[in-house]
Amino acid sequence: MIYILVEGHGDTGAVSNLVNRLWLDLQLPFIPIHSPGLRWKNLHKLEGLKKGVEYIRTKQNVSGLLIVRDDEDNCPVNVVPDVSVNLRALNTPFPIAYHIMYREFETLFLPCLNVFAGQEIKYDFGAGKILISRDANFIGDFEGNRDAKGIVSRFYPQGKSYKPNVDQLPLTRLIDFEILRRVQLPCFGTLERCLRHLANNQGKSNVYP
């Protein structure tokens, strides 16, 4: 079983949906992925990170751990090397991949906004739907923008806005991986490498990156 630690509430369902779909899309060998992801506090701090890893170590049949967090302010290149050193020091019997969504999970939505355009957000409960504007689109530096949630909200009906706890999962289902590959979104490319790392390092104590 691959476990996922995330920070936000909306992320728990959305990240596991994304990882499950991407795992299949990459045609990686089948390993069950624990869904939804587990919400964990203070993943940006060493202490929080260690506690999270130790908690997963208490589980049975752990095949790997994916840690996913948003970081609006820090480029992953500057943050990840130190984190990797600390994760390696924990010497877990399973592989770990550490991924920063730069700048936030919703950054993945920006290249796909024209796919979302005119689509209805189908919630898990109820038959009601919210229609994304037919004009939905974003042109620019996807990771350069700090307010991906705000950009997505612009294409909601008047008076409504993007709400991670109910909208993140339905919108994640609409993400088109080919678009993210075509625009070479760095944080998506890193996520693909994270999943390959977990698949290819079964039974090893390797940490990515």
Place this chain on the structure above:
Amino acid sequence: MITRIKVSNYRSIGPNTVINLGRLTVFVGQNGSGKSNVVDLIRFISDIMRIGLEGALNKRHGIKAVRRWSSGKPLNVYIHIDINSKDISGFYEFEIASDRKHDYIIKDEKASITINGVQNSFIIRNQKWINGPEGLKPNTTPTSLVLPLISGDKRFKPLVDFLKNMDVYNIYPDNLRKPQIYDPVKPMEEHGYNWVSILKDQPEESWKPELIAALGKLTSDIDDIEIKQLSGYLISKFKHGTSGKSRKAKWFESAQESDGTLRIAGILTAMLQQPYLSVIGIEEPELTIHPGAIPLIIDFINQTKWNSQVLITTHSPELLDSIRDGEVIRVVDRLDSITKVNPMAFDQLEAVKKGLLTLGEIHRSEGIKPKQLSISFE
């Protein structure tokens, strides 16, 4: 939106208290510190515009319950509200003094409103119309405020509408359980007495998808809501249990729903109701609600703050952690029986900004402390 309130001696609130407000303001403080009195100030102004000063005072058990207690001469109640938004700016203020004959009298009342660069204002002092726009000189009485009386005057109507269209919610789940008589009055009543009527009168697309998505997320199986008419009453029904393949949907009346489910339903309805309120307050939204559902409420608060100004009172570290921004916090504390309202202490604010502690962690450890200020006004 209301940018600032200056208030003296309203309930437990002390003299010369200045409360700066943003699109979202969160009041924290110990039990009995006066948080509810602060947000009741908003409800009081709104009540004055709807039912007049006398009605608003009666609703609160009279002037003695509204005026801060004093061992000597009764204190004057003074309220000043500054408004500044895209369409309207101005202020409204009044002072209520004690009076042996009438119990209380209006000492002063002033209003000013600017729309599209055109300003209109009036001043009344000791029941004398001192200054006002041409053609307007209403009768003044010792115990009535004039602004609600001139709500038909198109120059002041936008100000009255703004002040009337404010409400503070403290949902009682039992009110949502009972069959409700249809009530066309808007907005929703503060305790949810007309909850079903609000839902019935509003286009479903404006509330149903989000309300059900949220309740479904909260309970894992609510899938629909239905409003039914039974003789002269309205009842609400909740559809459960369609998430599993073998499970058949069951409809339960609201009387069978949990406190937490109904409370969230009431709170979200307050936020989704249309027309949007100019100011919406919610008292302790976390009550009876699973901590895991609090970020869901914050999502709706974040949506609502673009439609209405939002005021929240809370004791919840989870709610504070979901808000994250220390700038929106106002600390309500009570010293010598006097309520004071201040921003958060600077050192705590810095700790939050630097990511050393979250708002919830500070709240749990030493408690959120007020910034020491010496602001006063003339």
